[in-house]
Amino acid sequence: MNSFTVTCFAPAKLNLFLHITARRADGYHCLQTLFQLLDYGDQLHFTLRHDKVITSHSTLDELKQLPFEHELCYRAAQLLQKNTGTSFGVDIRIDKKIPLGGGLGGGSSNAATTLLVLNELWQLSLSQDQLAELGLQLGADVPVFVRGYSAWGEGIGEKLQPVELPEMWYCVIHPGVSVSTAQIFQDPLLTRNQPPITIADFLTGRCVNVCEPVVRRIYPEVDHAIHWLSQYQPARLTGTGACLFACFEEQSEALAVQNNVPSQWSCFVARATHRSLAHAQLDLLKKRLHHVSGL
């Protein structure tokens, strides 16, 4: 089977709220968050190789400029090779829609989809626990995408409990700046000692994104966009930004806001999903691979 190619989705996420309860000795922060997966994301294409070579290419200029060994699909594939000794390789093509440095978890999601697909394509038989543990070495947001469900997250984001929320519509604005997650987590003015909350507290609205004041101060464009979106619905930052979102019951309401977004910002409308669309595709891929011989 010389040029066997599979395509799989890599969804974006929103942090519906983000609290920091402590800082660990290694500098990482203990979080509470609600990861909401979306039906908006990147498409990844994987072509099997039999020679251990890994390549990754993207449609996006910013990713093309990244040294190839820093790209997260490449790193995920390399990590799997190192941990399993497989003799397979892969060519990966990334059709990028999720903005970089947007707080939408695009890089982490790409890494997770790569782990999930290569586990099948390379016939590695690793469990989801093993993939999530490996993924955590690549980024704190990788495990939620490996698990593939919207979830209440604790620890540094790897302790996950599935949560089924109403599948609302989200209008997500990217205000044209890229925020470094590390820079925000290092900011001396970041609040790091919030008391833990419960899911019930979240449902009654007693939650914030604790990074929002820091990001709004450093990036006036984010502040401006949050003000603008708040005229329609309460608006909030996702992750460490730069994207912000508002929630709507009807798709038409979200689309109406999207139509009015000032031209200097980009915007998309997406539906919340309990289960990652990547996992639905993966089930189909497993069936397909089952019928293909000679891999």
Ligand SMILES: C[C@](O)(CO)[C@H](O)COP(=O)(O)OP(=O)(O)OC[C@H]1O[C@@H](n2ccc(N)nc2=O)[C@H](O)[C@@H]1O
């Ligand atoms: C802000 C969130 O997006 C919320 O979902 C994530 O916590 C960030 O996840 P991520 O982008 O996968 O983060 P990583 O690539 O693991 O870490 C980037 C940098 O953010 C800081 N970081 C990240 C996660 C965390 N719980 N505490 C941290 O202090 C660390 O300085 C790290 O060097």
Ligand SMILES: Nc1ncnc2c1ncn2[C@@H]1O[C@H](COP(=O)(O)OP(=O)(O)OP(=O)(O)O)[C@@H](O)[C@H]1O
């Ligand atoms: N495949 C990839 N897709 C996106 N970013 C990548 C990828 N590979 C490496 N990166 C690097 O990772 C950085 C952060 O990526 P990402 O877009 O996931 O940030 P983010 O949306 O802020 O994520 P998070 O919410 O997890 O903090 C990018 O600026 C880029 O340099």
